[in-house]
Amino acid sequence: MARDKKFVSERIGDFARDLFGSGTGRLTLIGSFILIFYVILAVFAPYIAPYDPIERVGLSLEPPSKDFWFGTDNLGRDILSRVIYGSRIALSISFLGVAVAFIIGVPLGLISGYVGGWLDRVLTLIMDAMYVFPGLILAIAVAAVLGPGIVNISISIAVVYTPTYFRVIRNQVAAVKDEMYVEAARALGAKRWEIILKYIFPNVLPSVVVVLSMNLADALMTEAGLSFLGLGIAPPTPDWGFDLNSGQRFVLSRAWWGIVFPGLAIVFAALGFSIFSEGINELLNPTIRERR
Amino acid sequence: MAKNEGEAVLRAENLKIHYKTKKSYVKAVDGIDLTLRKGETIGIVGESGCGKSTFGQGILKLLPQKTKYYGKLLVRDVDVTPLRENDMRKVRGKVVGMIFQDPMTSLNPITKVEKLFYETLEEHNPGISFNESREVTAQILQKVGIEPRRMREYPFQFSGGMRQRVMIALALVLNPDIIVADEPTTSLDVIVQAQILNLLDELRQSYNASIILITHDLGVVAEMADRIAVMYAGHIVEQNEKEKIYYEPKHPYTKLLLKSIPNTNPKDLELTFIPGSPPSLVNPPIGCRFASRCPYKMSICDEKEPPVVEIDGGMVKCWLYTQGSDNQ
């Protein structure tokens, strides 16, 4: 049941490759441009954004104009500024969430794969069960208990992706650990943790980096979903998903700009991240697809 | 079978089949003449890539859509080269049946045998009932040596040899005049090979069908064929009756090909192979295509394509035999 689960990014990457042919280099380049674009938006938001994103600066629901390129929302805030600032939340939660998953999943995977036996079996069972659950439902469950906030949402997302790291690492460690150089190190009297850190970890690192890059787009989509459901960041902090949460209002008042622009920000970011990770994947680790 | 008897069921006249790859056309079959008569078996032999399979599939126009056909290919006096897909469908199965190399991949493993027969019969006899189809299926399965009750099974439940029997039955069920067998025994083990070949030969006799047997294996054609056509790089370089080809080969390529057959004669353990490789069929050389590998190469061979020379009741496409003929 748990086999063949693919990352969002991997799929989009596959799709993109179908579309553009096998120009991996080109894809990586386009992807990294998009990624850099968003990072710049996030870091320099105060300098780029024309207005304060949480202040009323115009009438409510003004359509796009010279003053407000993306129009204003129901509270008269500038949507362009909110979209720009929104990249901060989106990026920091995706990065933080993936980082936490990495920090928990990798050591657990290393230990489980290396030690084996009883501990390994229990951990694998648990992680598999989590893996079967659709990511969003799992994240919703955890976010419901934790409540809103950047750290809490990051943890919810981390819970979703921890099993991914665990599985990748565990399987690789289990495969690597009986190889000759590990045997040799053991024969020379190296300590267990030394073997794990010095000999095994560097070997599984490339696959982890690939998974890391692939998780970003997933985390971004999950974050958008969570905040759309009202489980993300407490208002009035700008957040793409949450800004769409009030979308129903925009629908009825035909304020298309309130829906289209934050949504496009998500779509564009997801596309960019995926294309980027697809490139990284092939550069760093051309065989990971087959191995997993 | 005596030569030049019986009506011709298939005739290729300067047939060319060029199929498209990404950038260019591969001239896989590049001007061949061949006549197949009723009840006759012609073996087409050659190395892989010589165009023999393209020819086989070209008879039924099974090649990708952008493939180009030039010249004539008469199947029972109808030129099929200009036919479109819908008209071609009436020829497929009904006039020409086909047997493929690997029954593991050519027989849909997850469709019941009876259904495979039913859809084939139904296509050419609209309105046939499933029960009627089953009766026909039972008869033909019996003929190929499969218990009729096994028609309720799926092909994946059959062994390789049994699957090939099903495939043969499927190719014969509409009683076609011609059977194209493309490496029908290559994927089978030796004992099964012999059984399948015997079966094919028996069925040919009882149905009075003609067979085009495509193979790289000279042993296989030796058993079954009446005549042999040797293909090299898109051309038929020599064709004649089987005995003539085996005992008095004319074309240098045929000679070398025969020497490269492993045999069990202890005095003749040395195996020759033909050095070099066939030319690219995208831009074939202007002269004889075998010239670069030919031990008897003359200067003209690189300059002009050799003509087809009638000799000893057969044909050979080689400059070595042009002196005696009048056309030069």
Place this chain on the structure above:
Amino acid sequence: MSLRSYILTRIILALPMIFILLVVIFFLLRIIPGDPVLAILGGKAPLEVIEQKRHEMGLDKPIMVQFFDYLKDVFTGNLGTSTLTNRPVIEELKDRFPATLELTIFAFIIALLIGLFWGAESAWRKDEPLDIGARVYSVLLYSVPVFWFGLILQLIFASYLRWLPVGGRIPAVTSFEVRTGLYVLDAIMSGDWKGLLDVLRYLALPSITLGMVTSSIFLRMVRNNTVLILSKDLVKAARARGLKKRVVLYGHAVKNAFVPIFTIIGMQFASLLAGAILTETTFSWPGIGSYLVMKIRYRDFPAIQGTIIFFGLFIVVISIIIDIVNALVDPRVRY
């Protein structure tokens, strides 16, 4: 193996899966930092009130005791009582489930139909405009969050064109008798065609939203697998027998292309379910997805836990059903 014993084996194999799922849900919702009681009552509640609530919810017992109580409850079909409505959670879920089932079934059908036909025809006409269109469609729809896509469709078809309702399922009083809760089925069974049209008008946008987003995955899988099969001899052999395109493509190529797709279709259904939560919220569709979101808003923890368990069980059941269908299509699975 007969089909019946295959089904039996498959169900027995699912039992440990369900058990582990229950264990993980239980500990996940307790191990992570955060106190449901504090969350319910807010940080300023007096200590006695907090203790009282803790006792009510059984949270003062040792964790293993809590765990066994929980297991016992789940296996007797007791998913706790909503702190908001004081009704058994299982009852509330039963009321809401048909709406989710109807939405997901229709979305799944839409996704399958688009994926199957467009994917197969694209494979047949590889690299022609239809195929390129399919690829553009896949990459775009897959990068689109389902809730945003829903909003865009609402904007176009409900707000601007006014062809379809913005959201909701149907007016409170249905013109037909509700027997199964699946309104489409109920309307048909009552022979109420006007009612059926009404039901379909409400169902259209949510199911198309969820179906189209999901179809991008199916489309790509069907197309690529069919392209692969089309290059195989079994297709050439089928054509060599004079079969028409419809039979060659759907009867042979797509049928074989579906074999690898089936193994991951269960996974797809699970993510469809996650998408349903978002879709239901977008369209105010009264299913268990929007139920869950509402309960989270009111911090109704027994209901949240119950719903998550329910989702888990639903996913397991679906995966069993899909495996059985798989065994029907591909007999090799059974043997």
